[in-house]
Amino acid sequence: MRCAVGTVCLSALLLAGCGGGNETEEAAVSGPEMIDVAAGSFIMGAPEDADSQQGKPQHEVSVPAFRLAKTQVTFEQYDAFAKATGRPRPQDDGLGRADRPVINIDRSDMLAYIAWLNETSGESGYRLPSEAEWEYAARAGTTTNFYWGDEPDPDLANTRTNGGRDSFELTSPVMTFPANPWGFYDMAGNVWDMTEDCLFPDYVDAPTDGSARTKPDCDRFVLRGGDYSSSRRGQKPTARVATGPMFRSTSMSFRVAQDIPQTEDSGVE
Ligand SMILES: [Ca+2]
Numbered sequence: 001m002r003c004a005v006g007t008v009c010l011s012a013l014l015l016a017g018c019g020g021g022n023e024t025e026e027a028a029v030s031g032p033e034m035i036d037v038a039a040g041s042f043i044m045g046a047p048e049d050a051d052s053q054q055g056k057p058q059h060e061v062s063v064p065a066f067r068l069a070k071t072q073v074t075f076e077q078y079d080a081f082a083k084a085t086g087r088p089r090p091q092d093d094g095l096g097r098a099d100r101p102v103i104n105i106d107r108s109d110m111l112a113y114i115a116w117l118n119e120t121s122g123e124s125g126y127r128l129p130s131e132a133e134w135e136y137a138a139r140a141g142t143t144t145n146f147y148w149g150d151e152p153d154p155d156l157a158n159t160r161t162n163g164g165r166d167s168f169e170l171t172s173p174v175m176t177f178p179a180n181p182w183g184f185y186d187m188a189g190n191v192w193d194m195t196e197d198c199l200f201p202d203y204v205d206a207p208t209d210g211s212a213r214t215k216p217d218c219d220r221f222v223l224r225g226g227d228y229s230s231s232r233r234g235q236k237p238t239a240r241v242a243t244g245p246m247f248r249s250t251s252m253s254f255r256v257a258q259d260i261p262q263t264e265d266s267g268v269e
């Protein structure tokens, strides 16, 4: 089953072939389950009076249609890559593997996984998401403090609260908490997501076409989406931190984005 561009596959579990395109021939490697995100515009960033962790200033961004994985890359997915390529399996620090987000890898490991997907999955165009794409997908059309409303809720994200559904001091399996309105999991809390963007101190002169803001020899890349130790501010879809390219952590992972294949509908319906 192919999901029409211009819609979001909310019932992703039922649409096992969504974005996969593997009905007629078995791909050698199955990539992460992708959700089609329709093109659209949104206000990126936080108001001037927001705390210092939030990206500012607010500005309108028009995002072309793209795909984003509904979860972060799991240990199961990454370990298949490591096995196939002879790379070491990253440590899990005793937190468990399987459907936990892969941790203790650096940016070059993430890019190697993505390159491997492009080479072996039978599909192309896999890449890291831009900050703008990430925030557009995290907000999922909402304008509230969090994608579920204006107050933190321990039943809706793995953060430092550790109450209610959040019984996790550290990482939690992907899809433990409810998805956001567009079907993406863990866009608040659990572990941070790597993006394509280099860190600039603010959004002045940032691109407004959904593309990543980069520069040669970047030494600080932007992470989005908070982690298991996030306070109120770290859970917001506008929160951002940054790390160097060699950084590894139990609180950082990644999810893949993908270009919409050129042969498909452009998203105009
Ligand atoms: Ca927690």
Ligand SMILES: [Ca+2]
Binding pocket: 186, 187, 188, 189, 190, 191, 192, 193, 224, 225, 226, 227
């Ligand atoms: Ca997260």
